[in-house]
Amino acid sequence: MITKVFSISITAIIVLISGQSLGQKAIDKFGDWTAFYDGSGKKRSCYIASLPQKQSGKYKSRGATGITVTHRMQQNTKNIIEIRAGYTYRKDSEVEIKIDGKPFLFFTNSDSAWAYDKEDSKIVRSMVRGKSMVVTGFSSRGTKTVDTYSLLGFTQAHRSIGKSCGLK
Template identity: 35%
Template sequence: MKYVLTAAMAMLVLSSATVAAQTPTRLNQFNDWGTYSYDANGAKVCYVLTTPKTMQPSSVDHGDIFFLVTQKGKAATYEPQVVMGYPMKDGSKVVVTIDGRAFSMFTRGESAWMENAAEEPQIVAALRNGKAMKVDATSQRGTATNYTYSLAGVTAALNSIKTCK
């Protein structure tokens, strides 16, 4: 039930760019990763989503935090995104580290995307093969935050949306 609610909240953030977006439908759950879809302007959009296992510092209200990977187009390419429960510092970067390999994301408001779109396949491959993921960000107030995520189920989740149409 938690994943359905968190996915719906993530859609509120995502739907700002897609006015016609509807409430997402939960497709499946693979360990710590859920799969979802929604219709946007007559096209089906599918994505995988997870929430952090730990949030630091524990003394602040983080809001709802998500890491998601959306399937783009018919070529089954993927777009990773971080959605925070707070606005991030203007001009700051989010750093996603998977098994020691760091990827940089640019921020806008409460979301972050890959700084270099050419690295999207690399981060997805790292997710599929990785054991641990950490996300570091800076809030608009200047608070350094970090989150750890489980990668259990991400490969099965990504595989399950390959044919999502």
């Protein structure tokens, strides 16, 4: 039964967070986070993903939501955070992220929010120490949404992708 639930949750994350390659392979599930890798050698990418535990807002319909933290060896990047809203963000808006109450701002582009340059690793350090993360954004129609993510398992999942991608 646990294996079936694990497979279903991995499949849900893969389908719902469509920004990643379809060739990815699961490393493992850690609490509320699942770790993946794709490719090999310098072309390897590793990422972790999670779905919100709670969603609120007065919206009529909403697409898939989720968060990923990615290392891409070919581009020499690590800790790239992306939040998928399930709708198009309001033009030129920012998304507020609170990790255990500590605020961070992300810029938006279409249906995704990204940390500003050089902020990703700082935010990841807060996620490692944190228990929960609240994401507040506004749709192009002005609808406010609040998504709450658990950070249970984040540290182990993050370490696993660092190891899989050969990072220290």
